[in-house]
Amino acid sequence: MCFAWQSDDRVDALFKILDDGGSATTQEIGGYLMELENLIPADDIKRQKKLLTLKCWNQDSDNEAKKNLAVKFAIEQESIYASEAPSDTHLELLLCKGFYLQETKLFDAALVDYNKGVKEAYQLENPKLIADALSLRGSMLSFQGEFATALEDLITAQHLYENLNLTYWANNNLHQLATSYRRLGDPQGALSYLLKLEQSYLDNHNPDEAMDTNLQIAFALEELEQHSQALEKYQSSYQYWKNKNNPLFQHIISVHLAGNLIKLGRVDEALSYLLTAKEYLKIEEDNAFSFMHLHFSQAYLIKNEPQKALEHLALAEPAFKISNNHRGLIELYNQRALVLADLNQWQQAYLALSHYTELHLEQDKSSMSMRTTEMRTRFDVNKIEKENSLLIEKQKQKEITLQALTRNESLQNIIIVLVGLILLIVSVFAYVQLKRKVRFKQLALTDELTKLANRRHCYAKANTSLKHAIKHRIPFAIISFDIDHFKRVNDQWGHDVGDKVLITMAGICTNLMRKSDIIGRVGGEEFLVVLPNANKEQALEIAERIVTSVAQAQWQHLTPDTPQTISAGVTSLTNETSLAQLLLKADQGLYSAKSAGRNCVRQV
Template identity: 45%
Template structure:
């Protein structure tokens, strides 16, 4: 029984040691710079689109084609950093995501497919594909929970919460955004936590609590400025301006909008035009209608219907300013454009404003029946929003004042404390027994570890002997041909050059006959040492016959191989052979070949043998190629 237990323990130790060697093998494939860029894309965002392009190009160059794990990270990073300033670019980004999803479709659900889908939904939102985006987000969030990927869970909730906030569904928005915030903070991802906090503040502003929103936004602005993140600081400056606008601090809001507009005028003209729209709305509130109209008309040159979200508010504000200028037909036309855009986005807030403004226009034009219908539509939408708000408030109250849950948690804490006391008591009583057991187990593990180490050492020695030439201590025939097959297969698959040098000692039979086999053995050992010193790291030299050697040169073209062969012949010819035996001289002849279209290794070796024969026929101490 004891022997059986020791054997089981031995297997555990061997498995552990094997895992260590495996980890060492994996770590041998380290790529520090590529991993650093990948980590940057995961935990942060490049400071500018130009830096993103530069990092993506560097990452692509740094990753080997067969490094599949890092290639997936490159694909993910490239998807998230596509240009998306025009409708055509957005469609191109979605097309790229779909193409990659088709490639990885057999692995659904997986981290790469979930991440690519989240990437795709971020572009779908820009095209106003609300229903499709929400459905895709719900699906990938469920998939992320299935494979237990907390970062992807957080990204999914954050995206969905942002979309709900834009639609005016504040209850669902706050639930998603708060869930995302908890995940980001538990993962210690400060950058994404700050981005999500900005969206949370925006939801509070849209809900009507601009004061709370402004508090969070000012904190984020200070963080971004301190860290030198100018793009993020500009984004939060726009959000601060929106909160100030809601608090009726219109001059301060316009000042901030102008700062962001100036920052973005050359970098992102669409967002810059969006700032003009916000400034114009404030000018309307200040009674400066003509200045507002000019800004809105200028923005129309950039904000076309393909940019659905800013276009909807552009048309709404145009309708409002035309109404203020008593131009009712133009106002109703713009209002119709705004309504169509808000319907596409399912933006209930915007629709409510459209109906109210339409009612005011009809009333001013004394179209009382139309004014009544528009006002009724406004009240219908407004009541639906109020219902959503009440749902949200109930959810908050339940979360904050759920006394039953708190009581249950307190009961669990008390029970946990009692369990801990019982455990401590048991540990105290069994302390001596534990020490004895640990000591015995430690002794057994030490003995088994020593045995396992010896077995591993012997196995390594046997393996080395099986692949090593006993005399010269270089690769034997079997190992040389095995490595040659590997190099040839790699060369075929990746279309890289592969060359080999086939050489043997000239007049070696005379050395054995005249000076004896001992001297002959010393010559062979010396030839192996010289060849080992001549070759580069990654090349392999092996003895495949009595006086025959092969040098394997992966990723080497014929010209480089000929240069190495000539250097080998020169080094051997100039060697002080008298050290081994007086008046002894030794040269070699070599045949050099490079892989072209040979079907197998035998054909390549046959060409090398033919080239060697030609070198012998040329008078020996020559290099020939076939």
């Protein structure tokens, strides 16, 4: 015999297991879902909705046909609950739909759902769902090379997961964050995160996640040109998935293993792995499929078979384009230029080299400026409305009070006291909710490290000030500056010292600002100063004062014998109509200052 309260306890326990993540196998998860179906009554609407979202996230998607069925299921369920938006149920189904659209390579459609999901999560003020939405969007954008938005999303999600003590999801997100740093060109920084993450997974008995992290460590080691160490990691991952009888993962890893063997000069071994993988990997596995044929091309070129090398590049290119993999296309165009040159097809080689240069410059620009056009599609968090859950709570308490009065009029005096206590509790709850709202708003607008305005907030304030200046025809200027040779600080003294340099830099600049000025950290070592009602002469004077103050500051305790300096670009409003135009001019000034030897100001 099972009492209702016992069933409820078991249901809540199963929900917690599934929400917290962990090492449950696919078979175990299927058993939990079946048990929940048997335990939850049909009229328990709240739990039935929760069960529906869990079913969505745990659809079988091992192959393309099953992925398409998962998309169909998610689309049908999301449309059913669309009228409830914003709600936890609709948001979970919306994000689930975006995830399966991403799995089927419909990246644009997935991004639309992720953007809607982020907006709805902020409306609900649910920190777990905010983190989930940002982590999903950031992971996809990182894979596509859109690092500006990706890093902002992943860093914010990381803070939320850690504050909520959600270790499993924090580790998953940290994995994506470390991978983003590696893709952005900081494999050493990524490696330090990945080694800690791998140990955490091992300590918590999550072998699959640990092995996935092991693969990312191999990528980072390979980018650091530590090919022998990378080979050991690749081989351990290959053997692990082979022992688990997972041929898909086994052959995907064999592609990366082959690429590393080519760099070690072991071309015949590489071809052996690639030929085996070729029998298994199809274009549906676009990432592995594309790199497989790229590595085939590299191997055949080394073996003086350029025609074969060219044929494999033709197979790799459409697969890279399916997944919008810019990094892969950069490698492909460079390889194509080498192959065509070997075939003495100089005009085609020049065209391939032009494509390579164009994509490479685009990628470098994204990495340096951290300002991408996706800012236009970002939602405005200041306009998000909050759902008033306190009114619902008050209504429930009123119903309880009225029922008590109806049952026994003689208890009116006691009920009055109870109502007073309830109002007090509601007031305390309202105060707590208000503090939470303020905390989340601050988190959304403030850079965690320097306590300056983050890029989103800084750009929003700058846009407001610019519109005011244009409307009233008053001066307006901005200063864009970054720390000279900041990478050397991280490389020589470590990221902890680098963080302290950023904090000190923020303090110096803040002390030099007027009350009306706005200063924000808009990139790794990049800052933006917004100067309302300042003409070009005043802006230039402020910029020179900042440069001088930084150069004369005491840096001995942080970077001995290496004083820190900055380079700055200054521009003022003339006939521009958008912030993007002013930012471009300021960046041109910044690049001119760099070219002039750094530690100086240039005005455009």
